[in-house]
Amino acid sequence: MNHENQTPYTQLDPNAILDAVESTGLLCTGSLIALNSYENRVYQIGIENDEPLIAKFYRPNRWSSEAILEEHQFSLELVQHEIPIISPLIINDQTLHQYHDFRFALFPRRGGHALELDNSEQLEWMGRFIGRIHGISACKSFEHRMQLNPQTYGHDPYKLLLEQNFIPDYLIPNFCKTAETALQKIEQIFKSIDHVDQIRLHGDCHAGNVLWNESGPHIVDLDDCLMGPAIQDIWMLLSGEQEQMDLQLEKILRGYCEFHDFNPRERHLIEALRTLRMLHFSGWLAKRWTDPAFPLSFPWFNTPVYWQNQIVNLNEQIELLDQIEC
Structure with a gap:
């Protein structure tokens, strides 16, 4: 081990x-x-x-x-x-x-309260904030940090889950078929989108990592910063049905584009990145499972129900990936 x-x-x-x-x-x-x-x-x-x-x-x-x-x-x-x-x-x-x-x-x-994802003004402000960050971060690259791609966030955790025998034997064929189909489609989507800039990212930009006070947003944690496409720092701020997410993305990009250009083709990466995050999260839990804090905090992980749900969720993602026209 x-x-x-x-x-x-x-x-x-x-x-x-x-x-x-x-x-x-x-x-x-x-x-x-x-x-x-x-x-x-x-x-x-x-x-x-x-x-x-x-x-x-x-x-x-x-x-x-x-x-x-x-x-x-x-x-x-x-x-x-x-x-x-x-x-x-x-x-x-x-x-x-x-x-x-x-x-x-x-x-x-530092103190503050949570970002309100249903607040249009705050979403546009977050867009300006992220745009300012990317305007600086795009100027040079990381040398010692990970790069977000289908290998690092998809194939590597998938391989780890199989090698360390986390998935029940009777679910392995179904899980493998589903995960490999999803990864194949993700790779096709990444390859079909040309000239996507790899920039320095926050990497884990969701509402839980943002503090909000009277002066606006503050980023709390850069522990997961890495190289990747700009949309990675945006899509986790979206929630709800597709129509709602489209409106939220429009608000964020309105603010973002005041400070940094956005490649509209990166929109097609959102569901691919969401699927990679699912695999990466499972791999992260598996990698940390001997730390006593993890079984206590995530008791539902590594149960048959968890892996059955993962198969269902990955199949739902495959349907969404099939709808993408790059």
């Missing part, structure tokens, strides 16, 4: 967390609140004579230090252009710190 699948946070107890933060020269009050995060470990830490900070401990063996620093540099680059990203604090001339086996970063605490 890959070490990445073991229990990497067993040594990260409250004393270790506070000692790590104090190793940067800060003095903690002893207050520590665990925040919701599955991939990493995130805590609100009380600081003497100052506002609390957010400490993010990166999952060991997930990213190289170069990849994490590239994420940090991206967020600092956006801040330099006055784009409201919650970027890591620079302490002792660095953003990434090491304490024993753990790498971590410290962030300012």
